[in-house]
Amino acid sequence: MKEDAMKTILSDLNGSSGDIEASAVVSLDGLMMASLLPADVEEDRVAAMSAALLSLGERTAKELARGTLNQVLIQGSEGYTIMTEAGSEAVLTVLAKKDAKLGLIFLDISRAAKALSNLLSGA
Amino acid sequence: MASYKILISGPVGSGKTTAVSTLSDIPVVKTDAKPTDGVAALKDSTTVAMDYGTIDLGDGNKVHLYGTPGQERFKFMWEILVQGSIGLILLINNNHPHPLRELELFLEAFARSIEQIPFSVGITHMDECPRPTIQQYSQLLAAKKHVVPLFSVDARSKEDMNLLVLAMLSMIAPEIALENFKGLTLNAHPHHLRYTKRQRH
Known part of the structure; x- marks a missing residue:
């Protein structure tokens, strides 16, 4: 099943760095496809927010001539939320610690996004 | 020079993006x-964050128009977008299984805002589905102590949409360049709305 395959990719991602705390795959219209999120997180809202932010990011990049969107990054006082396009149908949302080494995380995220994109496009 | 923010909301498929x-x-x-x-x-x-457009009122005055997503999972966007709005337009699709319930849901979701800002209600797709009737909506609104403009509208019709905006604005701010608003003038009393198309010269 695709959901299991997605969860495997997420679980590899979460295990790849101690800085990554949680992750999820969301459809572009804001529905949860697979997630490894803390139990107290409201999945529906996170999914909808990921889709909304990615879409706004896309529009902003386009409006300001920054090309096609790769990623939206939100830095809060307690950590990062990083949303990355995973193929043409999904968003990979990652929660990371506040002192996370971003360069390393970005590598792991882009690897996972690629794997998800391949999985979802059936490649 | 002034700018005003107006929000259009309502359930999925009610015509917000079109409006x-x-x-x-x-x-x-x-x-x-x-x-x-x-x-x-x-x-x-389907809209996942917002729609944005503007209406030029002349003399540098502008309406900033925002549309929300319709699905309840995007409720956080409703809360964000209503901030700073001077008025709200609710669109309800009559060709849905429970349109009255949908209106109730949105009245509840925006309960705090509509204590402070005016709103109007437009019912779309009445041509496809005549029931519930305007009277039923009117009764529902009255039961909740809302005396607001309520019309059957086509979201593709500029005249219809202008009417909804004007009727809503007339409840608070007749000073907002009503005469120049898209060739429509409005002689409005909240209970008795009449509008006339301006003569072209």
Whole structure:
């Protein structure tokens, strides 16, 4: 099943760095496809927010001539939320610690996004 | 020079994006995605963050028009977008299984805002589905102590949408360049709305 395959990719991602705390795959219209999120997180809202932010990011990049969107990054006082396009149908949302080494995380995220994109496009 | 923010909300498929496009003087900023749930059977794109357009009132005065997503999972966007709005327009699709319940849901979701700002209600798709009737909506609103403009509208019709905006504005701010608003003038009393198309010279 695709959901299991997605969860495997997420679980590899979460295990790849101690800085990554949680992750999820969301459809572009804001529905949860697979997630490894803390139990107290409201999945529906996170999914909808990921889709909304990615879409706004896309529009902003386009409006300001920054090309096609790769990623939206939100830095809060307690950590990062990083949303990355995973193929043409999904968003990979990652929660990371506040002192996370971003360069390393970005590598792991882009690897996972690629794997998800391949999985979802059936490649 | 003044600018005003107006919000258009309502359930999925009620015509919000269409309404913003109909009213806007600029190409609308849309954030839409392909639906992957039941909505896919109804339409091939759905708003996931907001729609944005503007209405030029002349003399540098401007209305900033925002449309919300319709699905309840995007409720946080409703809360964000209503901030700073001077008025709200609710669109309800009459061709849904429970349109009255949907109106109630949105009245509840915006309960705090509509204590402070005026709103108007437009019922779309009444041509496809005549029931519930305008009277039933009117009774529902009255039961909740809302005396607001209520019309059957077509979100593609500039005249209809202008009427909804004007009727809503007339409840608070007749000073907002009503005479120059898109060739429509409005002689409005909240209970008795009449509008006349301006003569072309």
